[in-house]
Amino acid sequence: MAEAVLIDMFSTELSSQNCINLFLRKAMDIVGKHYVDSDPTVYIMYCQTFGCDSGDAREIFVHAIRSFQGLRKRVELISNSSIASTLYNIQQKLDEKNVSRVKIILPVQRTCLMKAFIDRLFTKVYQFEFETLELNSGDQMGHAANYQSGAQTITETQLQLVESDIQMFLGSLLVKGELTILKSSLIPDSLFLHGFTTRYGGISSIPALSSMNLYSSSKRRDPPAVVAENLRRLAKAVGFNPKTFHLVKAAHTNDVWIMGKKEPDRYDGIVTNQKGVTIAAPGADCLPLLFSDPVKKAFGAARSGWKGTVLGVAMATVNAMISEFGCNVNDILVVLGPCVGPCCFTLSQVEAKAFYDIDPQCVHQFESPNPKVDIRRATRILLERGGIAPKNIQDDLVLCTSCNQDLFFSRIRDGDNAGIQIGFISMRN
Template sequence: MAEAILIDLFSLPVNSQNNSIQKLLCSTLKTIEKHYSVSAPFVYIMCYETPRSERSSEEDSLLKVISGFQILKKGIEVVCMTSTAAALYTIKQKLDEKDLSIIKIILPPQRKALMDVYIDQLFTAVYQFEFGDLWLVCEGNNFQELAELQCDIQTLPAQEVKLIRSEIQIYLESLPGLKGELNILKSSLIPGNIFLHGFTTRTGGISYIPTLSSFNLFSSSKRRDPKAVVQENLRRLANAAGFDPETFHSVKVNHASDVWIMGKPPPHSFDGIVTNQKDVTIAAPGADCIPVLFADPVKKACGAAHSGWQGTLLGVSMATVNAMITEYGCNVKDILVVLGPSVGPCCFTLPQESAKEFYSLDPKCVRQFESPTPYIDIRRATRILLETGGILPWNIQDDSVPFCTACHPDKFYSHVRDGTNFGTQIGFISIRN
């Protein structure tokens, strides 16, 4: 059963008679009330609003008729915007505020294929959509109430899809940054004349859901931040940092130790990337796990790795180092390694069985070892494994930022702190031309 109903009037002609609109809405709303006699869902009416400077008196009157339903009917909200992207994104915010996920969209059949493209860009698999034919609902024929939409149009032409994506991008670019200015943390260890690099924080983006706000850089089918929003956050990062978002590559996290040598076919999943190409930016995410950056100023090669507790024990950092040595002839003594923000031993626990592996590596990696869930220092473990692998101690920087993500909700995302709908920051690096 739908938790929200969206009535799409966006394509109605501007010169429609006001009483026609009124009849259409009355009929649709009555059908909704009948169908949902026990638990009435939230209802949103989406319609086109001509910019005020271009609006006729007829259109003003039309908007008043539609908006009147918001006053007459409890639980109805009217959203009038100049673009479908703006209207749908505004409604998405209202759905997210109420934690609603099951939406019935009642719309003209010719809008179905178009709406699919908007949904693909602005929503994730968290949301479930059903479609009903607006005309069948309002005509009152012997069809199933809120009849399922049957539409022959399967897909839109590529050019129309491109126009929709452009409309969405332009709208998202117009939104203000939230929670302060965009802030990029940098390490003094990596030479800025050779490499461009940084670690992101959570400010300056457009993500509005509390645990994702505001500079989330990862879209997942299990979270509410869609790919278009993440892409806009990435565009803002690229603009501020000075790299091309079109040649940006992040690891495909599997909490293991596979490494992609850029230029070769990528593995199905990989937690490390290395490159010596100058036209790409590589990155690793983190939301408690460590985003680790690697730079060799002699051979001009770099790497990025995602190191959670499993990847740490599996040796993902040294796997990335070894890939640089094997592929680019790097000397282990020239490689610089910087550990980005991650959860600290103050906040991260594991079952004792898993903690034993860290204790075997170094007892100082574990606090309260006798407890059922000891505290673990994955940063210390990473440093030990790097030094054991030949990285010089002074070529490792693990204290350049206030590193405990769980302890700094104003600066960083944290899975430990925020639960399953958590945001993600990244570490990124590229070789300057």
């Protein structure tokens, strides 16, 4: 597995070339001992605004690196004005090379602060190993403005500075592609704010996640901070509050959370009649569903993967609206969002049998070992059997997420690191 080394010299006030040489020599000794037979890229991060009394900071670093004649490693200097921007730059370089294992060499006083940044800017896809250097007072190693060093714990004030640094940097990034939202003509726009996102309008940079990815997980390289910034930009453009946003905690079941009651650990549907909240269902091949009742002013969102479809999550969401808010089945409107089509989705014959039992037309080439399955058709049939009038079901967003790479994310197409789009809905004030 490819590896990288990160030498953190960002917060150290370097007053002389000797001080730089001392720290780098100790760090390079560690690199030489640990990587005798391998060739990791070594990234040295430092601040653009270092005040050195012997010339330009970068030239001092370059001169110091050249002085290590025995070092046969690829060394890159990474310099920006903030820790967040520097780490983000390094993350992009790691992603380009598909590197996940990183050894960080840093002053012991910096450990807690660095871990706070790492927790927010990286996911568990990356494996970090920390090795610290403790320099005595004669080494003249200090700390950068705004970040107190020396403490082995991080204060609430420092955490706020970390958050502020990250938010300010991510907020400054240019959007990738114009925000594109697909809307339904069935849901009354005067009552409900709603839509289905596409992959455009965010800041995520990894190709499989670019650019409006709205989900972070241990299997994806997009960190929570980037996803939060994408959500903030979506909310600002559309007009909802990201602080009262609730995304389905998908579990491939038919469990539905009635907002206001205790939230389950996992569920595939949400229903509510509360103003001021936005609920959403994720989808990267799975089918996002939006529900609205303009009479009782209740609404819902559900995620219907193939397991959830068979288990009836769509009608479970409808029934929750009926039982909790007194909705009439004749008043409930259901919109089926973008999902994978039968052109690209197959199951084993045993698994496909459940869809064949719903309707033989939900399965193509049933006699083959891996029949093609139509999740969308099965969902519509189950909704109609449950009492939803055909005219109250909108199903014209028939673009296959896997086929349409230019518009949608797809896990089937791009694997576990694929981004996630959502269907969202809220009630207007």
